[in-house]
Amino acid sequence: MASSYELKATARDRVGKGAARALRREGLIPAVIYGDKKPALPISIPLKETSLALHKGGFLTHIATVEVDGAKHQVIAKDFQLHPVRDELLHVDFLRVGKGTTLTVDIPVHFINEETCPGIKKGGMLNVVRHTVEMNVPATAIPEALVFDLAKADIGDTLHISATTLPEGAHPTITDRDFTVATIAAPGGGVKDDEEEETEEAGEE
Known part of the structure; x- marks a missing residue:
């Protein structure tokens, strides 16, 4: 909290x-x-x-x-x-903040094990699509951050919201898809911005 x-x-x-x-x-x-x-x-x-x-x-x-x-x-x-x-x-x-109050807040995204990430060790780059995630959360249990583990992420991998464990009672405001939070981009492959990533996600639906 x-x-x-x-x-x-x-x-x-x-x-x-x-x-x-x-x-x-x-x-x-x-x-x-x-x-x-x-x-x-x-x-x-x-x-x-x-x-x-x-x-x-x-x-x-x-x-x-x-x-x-x-x-x-x-x-x-x-x-x-x-x-x-x-x-x-x-x-x-x-x-x-009363009993049972629910808030909509932007929760920061944190990444762990970057130093051992296979994709980054091969020269790939962590491309963060969302630095925060808008979530509905209990006012008395607002998480400090959403943590994503890069220990097994390789070049070309995509980390979706489902790749993290959501705190009890917390739910993303986006509910219609398993949206992208970050990718491991290939060396020299360029970095997609949030709008490009969202456009691709929408096209996949």
């Missing part, structure tokens, strides 16, 4: 650009918690701690605990805004 982080927040009753600027002068940024059939809760959160969580990676797949005036909320970041020039965090939207 994706690891979590914690933030301390304060409920805010002022909204708008002026209020947001005032928060930023205090090292805070505006955010909102919504969902789970409850009213939206505008909050302010610390810029430094939130930025650290963002830059650690997996910000949109990690469950967080946000403590608002003593009350703890289980949430997941669904969207955030950055300053167009300074790349500074400006605002975060958090979705409440």
